[in-house]
Amino acid sequence: MQDTHTYSLTLGWKGNNTSSYATYDRSYGILIPGKPELVATADPLFHGEPGKHNPEDLLVAALSGCHLLTYLALCARARINVVHYEDQASGDLTLTKDGGGYFQEVTLRPVVVVAEDHMVEKALRFHDEVHKYCFIARSVNFPVRHLAKVRSR
Numbered sequence: 001m002q003d004t005h006t007y008s009l010t011l012g013w014k015g016n017n018t019s020s021y022a023t024y025d026r027s028y029g030i031l032i033p034g035k036p037e038l039v040a041t042a043d044p045l046f047h048g049e050p051g052k053h054n055p056e057d058l059l060v061a062a063l064s065g066c067h068l069l070t071y072l073a074l075c076a077r078a079r080i081n082v083v084h085y086e087d088q089a090s091g092d093l094t095l096t097k098d099g100g101g102y103f104q105e106v107t108l109r110p111v112v113v114v115a116e117d118h119m120v121e122k123a124l125r126f127h128d129e130v131h132k133y134c135f136i137a138r139s140v141n142f143p144v145r146h147l148a149k150v151r152s153r
Contacts, residue, residue, distance in 0.1 A: 008033075009031060010030075011029070011030055012028060013027075013028045014027040014028055014029060014039075015027065026041040026042040026048045027039060027049065027052065028041070038053065039052055039053075040052055040054055040055065041053075042054055042055075043055075043057075056091065056093055059103070059140075060090065060106055063089065063108065063136050063140070063144055064087045064089040065136075066134040066137060067108050067110065067137065067144075068085060068087065068110070070133045070134045071085070071112075071127065071130050072085070073133075074126045074130065074133075075114075075126060080114055080119045080122060080126070081114060081119065082112055083113050083115055085110060085112050085113075086111050087108055087109060087111070088111075089106065089107065089108045090109075091105070092105055092107075102142070103140070103142045105143040105144070106142070106143075107144075107146070107147060108144065109147045110127065110146060110148045111148075111149045112148065112150045112151075113150075113151055113152065114150060115152065115153060116153075120150050124148060127146050127148040131144065
């Protein structure tokens, strides 16, 4: 039996016209009920503002966040006490001659600290398990790799 959940938002463009590719405003707002507005734009490569989030950043962030939350759930259920988690994630976007592009892969680099030495080995193995359960990683058509490090306090 499938259990379906729907995620809805309203996206509104902040610009006023597209009379010129080089000059139109790329800013837009994302409204999700009950949450603060997220203001985003295009990547600076595509004339966006450097100080705002862009869809490519948000895709990498979604993959990193999903990995974190799934990993923490696996550890908590196995009574592995994670006391610190940090990820330096990156994604490789390839632009094509036809003006399009695609992500080749995303690499996650989580550094995890667990409470006790005996937890390290199993905590490291759980990074491999995450991809079975992470909704976002299971939904993309490119590899999501991880180069995890785990140590005890």
